[in-house]
Amino acid sequence: MRAARVLAVARRDLRRVASGRARWRLAVLAVGLLTVAATARLPTASPAPPAPAAVRGAVPPALRPAVALDPAAPAQLDPGPPLTLTGERVPLALRAALDATDPAPSVIRRITLDPLHLPGRGLVVTLLVLSLLGAPLAESLPGEREERTLESLLASSLSAAEVVVGKAVAWAGAGAAAVTLAALGGALTGSWAPGVELLAAPAALAAAVAGGLWVVRDAPDVVSGATATMRLLPAVSVGLLAASAALATVHPLLGAAVPLGGALWVAGGAVGGPAALTVAIASALGLSAALLAVTARALEAVPPATAARSPVGVAALGAAAWLVLVASGGAWGVVVPGAPSPRAAVGLAAGASVLAALALWQGAQVGAPRTWDRLPRLRAIGEAAGAGALLGVGLPGLARVELTPAALDPLLHPLAGGLLPHDGPVSATLALATLGAVVAQELLFRGPALRRRPLLAAALWTLAVSPGRPLVGLASAAVLLVLARRSGVGAAMVARLAALAALAVI
Numbered sequence: 067m068r069a070a071r072v073l074a075v076a077r078r079d080l081r082r083v084a085s086g087r088a089r090w091r092l093a094v095l096a097v098g099l100l101t102v103a104a105t106a107r108l109p110t111a112s113p114a115p116p117a118p119a120a121v122r123g124a125v126p127p128a129l130r131p132a133v134a135l136d137p138a139a140p141a142q143l144d145p146g147p148p149l150t151l152t153g154e155r156v157p158l159a160l161r162a163a164l165d166a167t168d169p170a171p172s173v174i175r176r177i178t179l180d181p182l183h184l185p186g187r188g189l190v191v192t193l194l195v196l197s198l199l200g201a202p203l204a205e206s207l208p209g210e211r212e213e214r215t216l217e218s219l220l221a222s223s224l225s226a227a228e229v230v231v232g233k234a235v236a237w238a239g240a241g242a243a244a245v246t247l248a249a250l251g252g253a254l255t256g257s258w259a260p261g262v263e264l265l266a267a268p269a270a271l272a273a274a275v276a277g278g279l280w281v282v283r284d285a286p287d288v289v290s291g292a293t294a295t296m297r298l299l300p301a302v303s304v305g306l307l308a309a310s311a312a313l314a315t316v317h318p319l320l321g322a323a324v325p326l327g328g329a330l331w332v333a334g335g336a337v338g339g340p341a342a343l344t345v346a347i348a349s350a351l352g353l354s355a356a357l358l359a360v361t362a363r364a365l366e367a368v369p370p371a372t373a374a375r376s377p378v379g380v381a382a383l384g385a386a387a388w389l390v391l392v393a394s395g396g397a398w399g400v401v402v403p404g405a406p407s408p409r410a411a412v413g414l415a416a417g418a419s420v421l422a423a424l425a426l427w428q429g430a431q432v433g434a435p436r437t438w439d440r441l442p443r444l445r446a447i448g449e450a451a452g453a454g455a456l457l458g459v460g461l462p463g464l465a466r467v468e469l470t471p472a473a474l475d476p477l478l479h480p481l482a483g484g485l486l487p488h489d490g491p492v493s494a495t496l497a498l499a500t501l502g503a504v505v506a507q508e509l510l511f512r513g514p515a516l517r518r519r520p521l522l523a524a525a526l527w528t529l530a531v532s533p534g535r536p537l538v539g540l541a542s543a544a545v546l547l548v549l550a551r552r553s554g555v556g557a558a559m560v561a562r563l564a565a566l567a568a569l570a571v572i
Contacts, residue, residue: 067227075224075232080240083205100244104191104252121151187258189307189334191248192267195241196274196303200296202240203278206233208291220365227362234275234358241271263335266343269350270329274299276357277326281427283364298427305423307331309391312416322346324416325353377428377513378522384424384510385530391416392481414483414499421506425513446553447560454561457545458568461485461538468535482531483507484566485542504562507531511543512550512558520547 120136123143133143144150210216219229245267252258278295285291306327314321314337322328322342329350332342392413442450465486483503511527524547528539542565550558 067225067231071224071228072232072235075219075229076236076239079206079233079236083202083209100191100194100248101251104187104248104255104258186335187252188249188260188264188267189330189336191245192270192330192333193300193303195244195248195267196271197296197300198244199237199241199271199275199278200299201292202237203275203295203299204282204285204292205288206237206282207279208282208285208288211285212287216365225362226365227359230279230358230362230365234272234279234354237278238268238272238275238354241275242268245271261335263332263338263343266329266332266346266350269347269354270303270326270333272354273326273329273350273357274303276354276361277302280357280361280364283361301426302423303327303330305419305426308419309416311336312412312419313391315412318342319345323349325349378519378526380424380428381510381523381526384421385526387420387424388417388507388530389481389533391420392483411496411499414496414503417483418499418502418506421503421510425506425509428510428513442553442557442560446549446557450549450553450557450560451564453545453549454564455568457542457561458565461542461565461569464537464541465535468537481533482538484562484569485531485538486535486569500566501563504566505559508546508550508555508558508562512546512555514555520551523547 120139121133121141121143122135122137122139124145125133125135125143126145126149129143142152144152207216210219216229220226245264249258249260249264253260278299281294281298282291285294303326306324307330308327310321310324310327310331312321313324314331318337318339319342322332322337322345324331326349328342328346331337332346337346484500507527507530511523511530524540524543527543528536532539532542546558546561549561
């Protein structure tokens with residue numbers, strides 16, 4: 067890949083898109099919106115400095131460096147054995163110290179996390195610039211194809227990689243320049259004091275631009291490209307941002323490691339430190355490089371590969387993300403044996419955000435069937451509710467006959483996301499996270515794109531939500547796929563909700 071040719075493609079793309087009739091209207095709109103975002107007085111919050119956790123009671127020697135005795139502290143320690151912590155709120159510093167003790171504490175009751183620090187103005191500006199890039203990206207590759215100039219570019223001495231990277235450099239660079247100008251305007255007016263965390267914004271924009279080029283790689287014209295990018299980029303970005311925010315409550319570096327979402331979260335200043343900044347930039351640039359490579363290969367394919375031919379790959383990515391995100395949420399908690407971890411809700415929320423973003427991504431690809439195909443009729447709703455109730459009654463019995471080690475139960479419960487009943491109390495937060503997981507799972511695994519591959523859909527579903535209990539996963543997949551094929555993905559959602567209700571009753 068030759069740098070001079072990449073830059074030449076970037077300059078050409080900027081000139082070509084900027085020569086459109088609506089260029090001045092778009093420029094004025096962008097300047098006006100960024101001016102308001104950079105100079106308006108907005109409430110911001112910064113991460114609280116780490117401090118020793120305050121507890122009352124007796125403190126074991128291993129915890130003394132991490133805690134401070136305070137008779138008015140909300141959390142109480144009992145050295146045991148077993149070591150017991152009781153309280154309404156447990157600071158993250160104390161949780162980390164407890165996890166490092168040997169043996170680890172066996173009981174934590176009524177746990178809630180520290181309040182989540184809100185991101186600042188950097189996130190608002192970056193998201194605004196990201197949304198404004200949807201229109202130029204819709205004219206980049208699709209406009210070339212509509213004007214029949216893309217074939218000329220690819221037939222020249224330029225490689226497909228140079229064409230794709232040049233277009234990405236053009237719009238990621240334009241987005242980074244817009245963020246920089248907004249930061250300068252905010253600093254000059256005294257309304258914003260941008261810090262080093264804003265270095266994550268260009269990485270986030272690079273990942274978003276690469277994703278936008280990947281989505282429109284097969285779009286035949288500007289209209290279809292605009293439909294994909296302007297609908298998809300904000301939705302996927304917000305979904306990955308939600309996953310990053312959820313995982314940041316477990317550990318800041320976990321939140322920063324979410325591709326694109328972590329860079330957005332760090333750019334907003336919600337997570338500080340050089341380690342988080344480095345991880346966020348690396349994950350965003352890694353995603354950008356992978357997407358650009360796939361896009362370049364698609365442009366070289368003869369005949370061109372279509373986006374609608376890869377639903378299994380998207381579902382497989384969703385299954386892997388579900389395992390990683392939800393398992394991390396289930397494994398970080400220290401819980402009463404048999405009760406749901408307070409981290410289970412974090413993992414479920416993160417996993418549901420990524421699955422929903424992938425479902426939207428799949429549905430927005432050119433030529434792909436819609437993620438939400440039709441609403442079920444009244445009779446179909448009744449059938450789905452009855453099938454779901456029977457499923458909820460039968461799944462616990464199937465779970466009991468499977469040879470699953472009891473030690474895996476705390477991990478399998480959050481992975482299932484509503485397939486199996488919890489033995490302990492379920493909080494409102496966990497219930498909402500489970501509901502979101504149900505909707506996201508059905509959109510991705512029972513959507514129209516996978517209905518023609520029922521065996522693969524059932525296998526991916528079982529691998530994601532029920533790896534330790536394959537009978538439970540396969541039985542539920544069979545019932546839900548039949549309902550989805552008969553009456554649409556909405557019927558499968560009704561069945562899941564009915565199954566949840568049955569599980570709650572029994």
